[in-house]
Amino acid sequence: MGSLTEENYIKSIYALSQATGEVYLSELAKKLDVKLPSVNSMMKRLATKKLVAYAPYKGIRLTEKGKKEALAIIRKHRLAELFLVKVMGLGWEEVHDIAEQLEHVNSSRFYERIDELLNSPKFDPHGEPIPDSNGKIHTQKRTSLIDLAEGLTATITAVAEDEKLFLDHLNTKGLQIGDAVTIKKRELFDGSITLQHKSKKEILLTHQVAERIWVEV
Amino acid sequence: MGSLTEENYIKSIYALSQATGEVYLSELAKKLDVKLPSVNSMMKRLATKKLVAYAPYKGIRLTEKGKKEALAIIRKHRLAELFLVKVMGLGWEEVHDIAEQLEHVNSSRFYERIDELLNSPKFDPHGEPIPDSNGKIHTQKRTSLIDLAEGLTATITAVAEDEKLFLDHLNTKGLQIGDAVTIKKRELFDGSITLQHKSKKEILLTHQVAERIWVEV
DNA sequence: ATAAAAAGTTAGATGAACCTAATATTTTAA
DNA sequence: TTAAAATATTAGGTTCATCTAACTTTTTAT
Ligand SMILES: [Mn+2]
Ligand SMILES: [Mn+2]
Ligand SMILES: [Mn+2]
Ligand SMILES: [Mn+2]
Numbered sequence: 165m166g167s168l169t170e171e172n173y174i175k176s177i178y179a180l181s182q183a184t185g186e187v188y189l190s191e192l193a194k195k196l197d198v199k200l201p202s203v204n205s206m207m208k209r210l211a212t213k214k215l216v217a218y219a220p221y222k223g224i225r226l227t228e229k230g231k232k233e234a235l236a237i238i239r240k241h242r243l244a245e246l247f248l249v250k251v252m253g254l255g256w257e258e259v260h261d262i263a264e265q266l267e268h269v270n271s272s273r274f275y276e277r278i279d280e281l282l283n284s285p286k287f288d289p290h291g292e293p294i295p296d297s298n299g300k301i302h303t304q305k306r307t308s309l310i311d312l313a314e315g316l317t318a319t320i321t322a323v324a325e326d327e328k329l330f331l332d333h334l335n336t337k338g339l340q341i342g343d344a345v346t347i348k349k350r351e352l353f354d355g356s357i358t359l360q361h362k363s364k365k366e367i368l369l370t371h372q373v374a375e376r377i378w379v380e381v
Numbered sequence: 382m383g384s385l386t387e388e389n390y391i392k393s394i395y396a397l398s399q400a401t402g403e404v405y406l407s408e409l410a411k412k413l414d415v416k417l418p419s420v421n422s423m424m425k426r427l428a429t430k431k432l433v434a435y436a437p438y439k440g441i442r443l444t445e446k447g448k449k450e451a452l453a454i455i456r457k458h459r460l461a462e463l464f465l466v467k468v469m470g471l472g473w474e475e476v477h478d479i480a481e482q483l484e485h486v487n488s489s490r491f492y493e494r495i496d497e498l499l500n501s502p503k504f505d506p507h508g509e510p511i512p513d514s515n516g517k518i519h520t521q522k523r524t525s526l527i528d529l530a531e532g533l534t535a536t537i538t539a540v541a542e543d544e545k546l547f548l549d550h551l552n553t554k555g556l557q558i559g560d561a562v563t564i565k566k567r568e569l570f571d572g573s574i575t576l577q578h579k580s581k582k583e584i585l586l587t588h589q590v591a592e593r594i595w596v597e598v
Numbered sequence: 599a600t601a602a603a604a605a606g607t608t609a610g611a612t613g614a615a616c617c618t619a620a621t622a623t624t625t626t627a628a
Numbered sequence: 629t630t631a632a633a634a635t636a637t638t639a640g641g642t643t644c645a646t647c648t649a650a651c652t653t654t655t656t657a658t
Pocket of ligand 4: 459462505506507508509542
């Protein structure tokens with residue numbers, strides 16, 4: 165295992181590479197809130213450690229070793245989040261920041277026990293899949309609410325997790341993972357969406373909110 | 382709050398100053414497993430931060446601010462240990478090393494919830510008092526088993542906590558916090574002690590073990 | 599196709615946290 | 629009371645993780 169800083173780089177590279185496979189150093193710099201030369205020199209270090217494949221002026225990608233390490237950290241992060249919600253009774257909107265710290269705890273016993281207490285859970289409180297202890301992860305093809313046609317009914321399977329304000333917003337709207345929603349109206353002007361919700365209430369979501377909610381039809 | 386390293390220095394200074402009040406840099410160096418010049422420059426840093434009182438060639442002591450910070454860390458450490466035992470079902474012999482990491486987690490919510498779930502506990506799994514959220518701590522006058530006269534009966538109130546092998550040893554001997562023991566025999570030759578235990582069994586403890594067990598008569 | 603913009607690199611500096619080697623001060627023991 | 633031992637300090641160096649400033653390469657837009 166590397167340093168806390170190295171772990172955070174690896175995790176961010178993994179997250180960014182979900183889209184295209186390759187990651188630009190400038191993306192990484194933005195995500196980690198550091199300058200390009202910092203990223204540049206860290207990439208050289210991670211390359212000598214065989215965690216990323218790096219060639220000057222080319223984008224980077226994780227090696228198998230790097231991917232494995234990323235998934236181990238993500239596993240700890242998501243197990244921690246679910247534990248904080250299910251066992252400790254915290255809200256889904258407040259667990260991410262704590263999990264950012266707990267994911268770096270080095271103790272197989274600690275995470276073994278969490279996994280046992282939660283019965284080897286498959287999803288975190290925001291609907292993200294939890295990699296198993298071998299680093300195997302179930303990636304779902306995800307459809308955003310904004311891509312759903314009027315009239316369709318779908319189930320909320322996941323939501324963006326790293327902005328507390330967004331989750332606070334969902335709390336006030338009364339939306340949760342597993343809820344069935346029907347698209348009543350899609351506004352062409354501003355991209356906002358009106359949902360029919362199990363609570364019988366109609367819910368209006370702005371584009372900004374709807375794009376952070378993923379569903380399964 | 383300072384860095385993880387600073388927190389560990391503060392905590393160690395607090396622990397060492399329990400005996401005499403003043404702490405020698407060389408003691409600190411030994412405890413933290415670093416060399417003297419490292420301690421020396423850290424003391425200068427902590428002094429500018431008003432966490433320790435430092436003058437060249439004099440021992441150091443924590444300021445009130447430093448003491449408060451130490452107690453906050455110790456509170457987190459001990460709450461974490463008890464949580465790991467009571468809520469997560471880990472053994473008292475395996476929680477110290479995990480708590481060494483959890484004590485640096487920066488989240489009042491996390492520790493608030495632990496405190497609530499445990500009902501504002503007063504003692505950790507090894508019998509150490511847990512400072513309250515204002516940094517108030519109940520220090521007991523502690524008597525070691527080696528200082529007890531033959532024939533006396535006493536209750537185990539605390540044990541040394543930072544050596545896993547020692548706690549494993551107590552587990553095999555079947556000794557726990559709260560157990561009543563009677564001194565049957567004290568050997569002059571090697572300082573070993575024979576106890577009468579509630580389990581009806583006689584238990585032989587070497588001096589090395591007995592000195593790490595504290596009791597109340 | 600060239601100029602401008604974006605992305606990436608190098609050089610050199612900084613602060614944190616450590617180190618070794620040399621030196622100074624204080625304590626202890628002969 | 630002086631020498632030895634213990635303790636503390638200074639000087640100077642290393643690695644990690646960051647930065648700014650200057651420069652190079654690649655991409656994009658006119
Ligand atoms: Mn998260
Ligand atoms: Mn999550
Ligand atoms: Mn402990
Ligand atoms: Mn303890």
